[in-house]
Amino acid sequence: MSTPSKDDLIDFLYEEVRMLDEGRFDEWLTLWTEDGMYWMPLDYKQQDPIHETSLMYEDQFMLRLRVERLNGARTFSQKPKSRCHHVIQRPYVDEMDHDAGRYVTTTQMHYVETRLDEQFLLALSARHDLVLRDGKLKIAQKRVDILNCDAAFGNIQLLP
Amino acid sequence: MTRYATRSAVEALVTPFQVHRDVYIDPEVYRLEMDHLFANTWVYVGHDSQVPNKGDYYTTQIGDQPVIMVRHSDGEVKVLYNRCPHKGTKIAIDRTGNTGKFFRCPYHAWSFKTDGCLLAIPLKKGYEGTGLDKTESGKGMKAVGAVKNYRGFVFARLNEEGIGFEEFFGGSLSSLDNMVDRSPAGRLEVAGQPLRYMHRCNWKMLVENQTDTCHPMVAHESSAGTAVKIWEEMGHDADAPKPAAMQIIAPFMSPYEFFEEMGIRTWPNGHGHTGVHHSIHSDYSEIPGYFDQMKEAYGEERAKEILGENRHNTVYFPNIMIKGPIQQLRNFIPLGPDKTLVESWIFRLVDAPEQLVARTAMYNRMINAPTSIVGHDDLEMYERAQEGLAADGLEWVNVQRLYDEGEDLEQEAVENGTTERQMRNQFHAWVKFMTATMPENLEAAE
Numbered sequence: 001m002s003t004p005s006k007d008d009l010i011d012f013l014y015e016e017v018r019m020l021d022e023g024r025f026d027e028w029l030t031l032w033t034e035d036g037m038y039w040m041p042l043d044y045k046q047q048d049p050i051h052e053t054s055l056m057y058e059d060q061f062m063l064r065l066r067v068e069r070l071n072g073a074r075t076f077s078q079k080p081k082s083r084c085h086h087v088i089q090r091p092y093v094d095e096m097d098h099d100a101g102r103y104v105t106t107t108q109m110h111y112v113e114t115r116l117d118e119q120f121l122l123a124l125s126a127r128h129d130l131v132l133r134d135g136k137l138k139i140a141q142k143r144v145d146i147l148n149c150d151a152a153f154g155n156i157q158l159l160p
Numbered sequence: 161m162t163r164y165a166t167r168s169a170v171e172a173l174v175t176p177f178q179v180h181r182d183v184y185i186d187p188e189v190y191r192l193e194m195d196h197l198f199a200n201t202w203v204y205v206g207h208d209s210q211v212p213n214k215g216d217y218y219t220t221q222i223g224d225q226p227v228i229m230v231r232h233s234d235g236e237v238k239v240l241y242n243r244c245p246h247k248g249t250k251i252a253i254d255r256t257g258n259t260g261k262f263f264r265c266p267y268h269a270w271s272f273k274t275d276g277c278l279l280a281i282p283l284k285k286g287y288e289g290t291g292l293d294k295t296e297s298g299k300g301m302k303a304v305g306a307v308k309n310y311r312g313f314v315f316a317r318l319n320e321e322g323i324g325f326e327e328f329f330g331g332s333l334s335s336l337d338n339m340v341d342r343s344p345a346g347r348l349e350v351a352g353q354p355l356r357y358m359h360r361c362n363w364k365m366l367v368e369n370q371t372d373t374c375h376p377m378v379a380h381e382s383s384a385g386t387a388v389k390i391w392e393e394m395g396h397d398a399d400a401p402k403p404a405a406m407q408i409i410a411p412f413m414s415p416y417e418f419f420e421e422m423g424i425r426t427w428p429n430g431h432g433h434t435g436v437h438h439s440i441h442s443d444y445s446e447i448p449g450y451f452d453q454m455k456e457a458y459g460e461e462r463a464k465e466i467l468g469e470n471r472h473n474t475v476y477f478p479n480i481m482i483k484g485p486i487q488q489l490r491n492f493i494p495l496g497p498d499k500t501l502v503e504s505w506i507f508r509l510v511d512a513p514e515q516l517v518a519r520t521a522m523y524n525r526m527i528n529a530p531t532s533i534v535g536h537d538d539l540e541m542y543e544r545a546q547e548g549l550a551a552d553g554l555e556w557v558n559v560q561r562l563y564d565e566g567e568d569l570e571q572e573a574v575e576n577g578t579t580e581r582q583m584r585n586q587f588h589a590w591v592k593f594m595t596a597t598m599p600e601n602l603e604a605a606e
Contacts, residue, residue: 040531043353051517052352053506053524055531061390062405062526068386069533075382077540152356152501153530155539 001135003098010091012137013107013128017086020159025067028159032060033131033138040144040160055149055156066159077157082115084158101132111160123147124160164188166602167595174587176567177560177580181549183590184362184557190497192594197478198223199305199318200593202328204480204491205229207507208237208312209349215258215274222318223494227304228252229314232274233261239304239316240276244268245297263301276301311340312348319597323429331572332431335474339484341466343509344457348487351517355504357530361542363479363494364586366502369538370473370481370490371434371582373419374561376412379541383533384412401445408523411440412534422472422577428570430477430589432582436574439472441485447515457511475582477589486520490528498546504528559583 001008012031019028039049040056049057058066069075088109095104104127111122129141144160164170164186173180173189182189203222206229210218217230219242226242228251242250244265251263251272262279264271271279278300281287292298305320313336315325326333340348359366369375376384387409392398402410411418423436435441454463471484479492487507495501506524508517527534549557562579569588575581 042355042525042529046352048352051508051514051521053355053504053521053529055355055525055529057522057525059405061403065383065387065390066533068390069382072382072386074385075537076379077536078382150353150356152358154358154360155536156531157536 001132001137004103004132004137006093006096009093009096009103009105009130009137012130013091013105014088016139017088017109021085023083025070029060029064029067031137031139032063033133033140034060036060036139037141038063038144038159039141040146040149042149044145044149046149055146056144077155080115082113082157084114084160085112086110086160087112103130103132103137104128105130109160113156113158115157118154120154122156122160126160162188162602164192165598167598167600170594170598171591174591175556176565177563177584178556178558179587181555181557183587184364184546185497185549187497190362190494192598193494194223194225196594196597197590198225198494200322200596201478202308202315202317202323202325203478204476204489205239205307205314205316207348207350207489207505208309208314209507210256211237213258215260216256217252217259217274218256219252219254221493222304222316225304225318226250227316228263230259230263230274237307237309237314238275239307239314240301241304243301244270245278245299245301246270251301272301276303311336311346322596328429329431329476330427330429332427332433332474332476335433335471335482335484336476338466338469338471339482339487339507341458342454342484342487343512344453345510346457347510348507349510351506351508351521354491355502355524355529357502357504357528357535357539359500359502359539359542360498361500361539361546362497363492363500364590365542365545366490366492366500367475367477367479367481367586368559368583369542370475371424371432372580373422373424373434373578374416375541376419377414377416379537380412380534382537384409388413404445404519404522405526407444408519408526409534411443414440416578419577423574424577424579424582425572425574426569426582426585427572428589429592430586431475432585433471433474434577434582435470435472436577439470439485441472441483442470444485444519447513447519450513450516453512475586477586478593486523487517488520488524488528502528559587 038058042054086109088107091105091107093105107126124144124146127143130137131140173183206218211231214231214233217228219228228240228242230238232238244251249265249267262271262273269282273279304316304318306317308315308325422438424434425436426432473481475481481490489505491503493501504524506520559580562576569585
């Protein structure tokens with residue numbers, strides 16, 4: 001695509017969460033730019049991902065490691081495997097800069113993760129910084145703000 | 161309900177190299193830990209950089225006791241029970257805040273100075289001649305038994321009588337010293353918010369794991385082992401310089417010999433550390449400019465001495481661990497026999513390059529977050545252990561690795577880094593401080 005429409009952006013975001021829900025993690029990794037960062041702040045309205053602790057601030061090496069680990073034979077916390085489920089609201093398209101090939105969206109969602117007899121729900125807001133690379137949309141940054149980011153959690157093993 | 165409330169009953173739960181499962185799962189033992197162990201020992205409360213100004217406060221707990229750490233008008237840090245002496249209402253609910261010159265209870269507006277003393281009661285004439293001033297309630301908010309601010313780290317003992325701070329920690333304070341000395345200004349400051357990670361297991365499993373050097377290459381193979389594999393697949397030589405994330409995670413896959421040779425030191429009263437000679441933090445790359453700042457502050461020889469220590473995990477009994485080389489503190493807060501809140505805090509070295517706290521923040525989120533691929537497998541092990549201990553087939557947990565008959569845990573010692581001596585040391589101290597305020601037997605109690 002030369003200039004993505006609003007619908008193209010929204011379809012991209014729906015397809016992303018579908019990949020995660022269906023466990024198509026290798027495919028999900030192809031959605032990112034080489035220097036794309038996944039940020040999950042620890043503090044409400046956190047500004048600094050570097051000098052304070054976050055829940056996640058991961059580059060493509062760390063995301064690949066996370067995905068490969070899920071398939072490992074000795075990944076004990078994934079015996080049995082977790083499953084996840086995203087319910088997303090129609091994304092807000094906050095910025096469309098066709099000249100720069102840069103797009104910003106915000107998606108409100110409910111994220112459910114389960115393993116064995118346990119299941120938990122997170123309410124969250126995901127901001128995507130998308131860029132156009134060789135005619136394809138890619139994620140340059142994804143920021144996931146969990147509504148109760150400052151609460152104590154047990155394991156969150158898959159990806160909101 | 162009084163199966164374990166005596167010295168002899170508690171002593172019978174721990175042998176020189178075995179621990180009875182009730183120490184981890186029994187509700188009465190847990191209750192006794194709150195009443196005795198957490199009241200008789202010096203427990204970490206918080207860091208004074210959390211309350212820099214007069215009236216600043218921080219709410220937390222010591223064992224299961226709600227407390228407020230507050231900067232009093234004289235500049236000292238006080239620790240008060242978070243309870244109005246009138247009806248019991250918690251005075252402060254925010255995790256942090258500034259209360260000004262006094263606390264004011266939101267229920268009936270009784271007010272208290274920041275050292276707890278009663279300041280005023282509305283319509284006070286209603287108490288005239290009632291003898292309120294002779295009651296505990298009339299005195300104000302109750303302070304804990306004793307408080308010590310050690311180089312910014314605030315510890316408290318709930319009981320008014322008991323072991324002194326220096327005697328309790330002894331030589332183990334050298335680890336805290338080293339962590340603070342790594343700042344050219346000799347000062348640390350809390351950076352950001354702590355990770356808060358809920359564990360459905362007993363708090364002591366986490367404390368034991370801090371000096372368990374035979375688990376990383378097994379439990380963390382899926383994370384650290386996979387990291388090393390991907391790194392090599394990307395065409396990097398195993399010995400090539402690594403980015404910070406690889407420097408952090410790869411050493412978890414070090415062979416047994418690495419951990420055997422790193423050494424473990426134990427001190428009396430349950431304290432001890434791994435990494436006497438080297439540790440997983442030894443080979444982090446140098447941060448430009450840092451050594452020069454240290455040299456300026458301390459002189460070259462002393463700076464080298466400070467930075468030459470690479471202690472891995474230091475356990476301060478009963479329930480914190482610090483990592484001196486990266487300025488991290490983990491607080492294992494008991495919430496029940498099978499429930500523990502783990503808070504992982506990081507600190508900025510005052511007057512040192514910001515890249516240092518950046519690396520520490522990376523370590524914290526990579527290894528100790530509820531979203532961490534390393535933490536996931538640790539929690540899995542603890543929770544499986546908590547469930548497995550229900551099995552009636554075996555009643556004892558084994559901590560016998562490198563045990564010598566006649567081992568003297570009242571003496572400082574350095575041993576092979578895979579010994580479980582530090583775990584035995586913790587349980588030796590556990591018995592000591594559980595029973596210090598207990599009757600010998602039930603007859604004596606009555």
